[in-house]
Amino acid sequence: MSKVVFSPARINIIAKNTFLEAVRQKFFGFLVIIALGIILSSQVFRDFNFGAPELKFIADFGFGAIVLFGSVLAIVATAQLFFSEIENKTAITILAKPIFRSEFIFGKFLGVSLLLLVFTGMMTVILSVLLFWRETAIMEGVDPEAFEAGRMVAYGDIFLYGIVQWLKFSILCGITMVVASFSNTNLYSVILSFVILLICHLQYLARDAWAQMEFLPVQLAVFMLSAVFPNFQLFNIGDQIALGESIPFELGARIIGYALIYIIVFNLLAVFSFRKREI
């Protein structure tokens, strides 16, 4: 009997199917509508002082909506799409075929990651269009002199922000995949993943504490904590963009590299944990 080899084609098939399943879920549509509503409603609260605060407000509001709903989508969609396969026993039918469990996990991850890319892309485009529209209106009507140096909003950076957030959501998807690979219920996976999300946002505190600690075992423990959980504060470049500061290329590249390392590590951990799971 000929050997079955690891196949990116099978990963692609699982990923496409996962994406198709995800976009058909009501939850995705619901989140998209809510997030869009929040971004679009930002101009209801606009401030007319020289235009700049209004644009900053819209950007902040939009970034906040992307981060909040993207994080919720990353955790809930990953857990739901994973457990629907287990609970509906479709995983049994798939894994009874000549397919590696790693291909299944990578396919699921890529499917959800594609969903997150679509979500983040949509939100980023809508936010940019809204900012462009308001900026144009302000340039033409309110105070043309304030824009002598050109447009204030760096649209390229907004798209960089979108990419960075998508990578963060993909890390979160990887984390949820690790949790789901060993947990028995959807709810447990969702709750634990949200707790880890919180830890990742507060992880910088442990990093700071580690630098100041003198007792070696505690220092090591805190170091481990800060190494295991990614530092999500690194991805928080929205403030800089909203303040009109451009993002240096090196910083963007470093964040992307950092995210890719964690994505790979969490995917490998999920594969390792799922390899022995009894279905």
Place this chain on the structure above:
Amino acid sequence: MTSAISIEDLTKDFPLGFGHLKLRAVEDLSLEIADNQVFGLLGPNGSGKSTTIKVILGLLAPTRGTCGIFGTPSAEVSSRRDVGFLPEAPYFYRYLTGFELVRFFGRICQVEKSKLNDRVHEVIEWVGLKEAAHRRVGTYSKGMLQRIGLAQALVHDPRLVILDEPTAGVDPVGSAEISSLILKLKEQGKTIILCSHLLGQVEDICDRIAILNRGKLILEGELRDLVSKKDLRSVVVQDYREEYNDELAGWLQARESRLVSVEQPQYSLDRVFLEHVGRSELAREKLSERAEVAKQQDTASGKDNEEKKKSS
């Protein structure tokens, strides 16, 4: 010749979560399933049938013992290259059409791209779902789900087909159609493992059976050997008259045989139902195929009843 499935001293325990307590689902099971036969794996609920199937498919790791498919250990992904599996109460992606679903599994099994669409059409037609191929799976009836499940199990033309309760919840006509498909698979040279609680169906189509109870193998062998009454024969006679009885009994006695009973053969309810409700050509084909076999079986069962009456 390599067996289709070879199981040796298989034991499977499930931890119960309380200290070291474990539930033993399968205990010291050894089975050799030869190629090109219909093998019935029987047993009451919780007897370890599904666990055994999952171990065969590499979905569960055995606690002890070994299991191989065509000589390849079940733990290896390669062992599943030639296996088609229809799970119990199959649930498929509801948003895909029947065609898309079978195509999806065909691609997972790496059916050649140039042949994939033709193969998908072929198996869908073969299971009798041609008209519903482009309908969403979510709109399928239970019987149609079983048939599309069979199509996905066969799309890569496997040598071994494992069917876990393929007729659960299916009406007698659908059940007869599935039985007919299983027999056709055997004609194509495939090995079929059938788990079913419908013992009548198992009796009709299986060559060998194994009965599990509480995780242990309690009986295994050729079906014909296990169910036939070796010291009895039945003769079906056209236009028989009751007054022949004494003469026939005397004639038999002279040859050291004994007339046990004379009974009118009866059709089984299953057959009557199929004859009257038979919705498809396939079912009618199945009926004519089974007519002779059914007559023989009915005569034998009639005699059996007579024997019981006498002994009581």
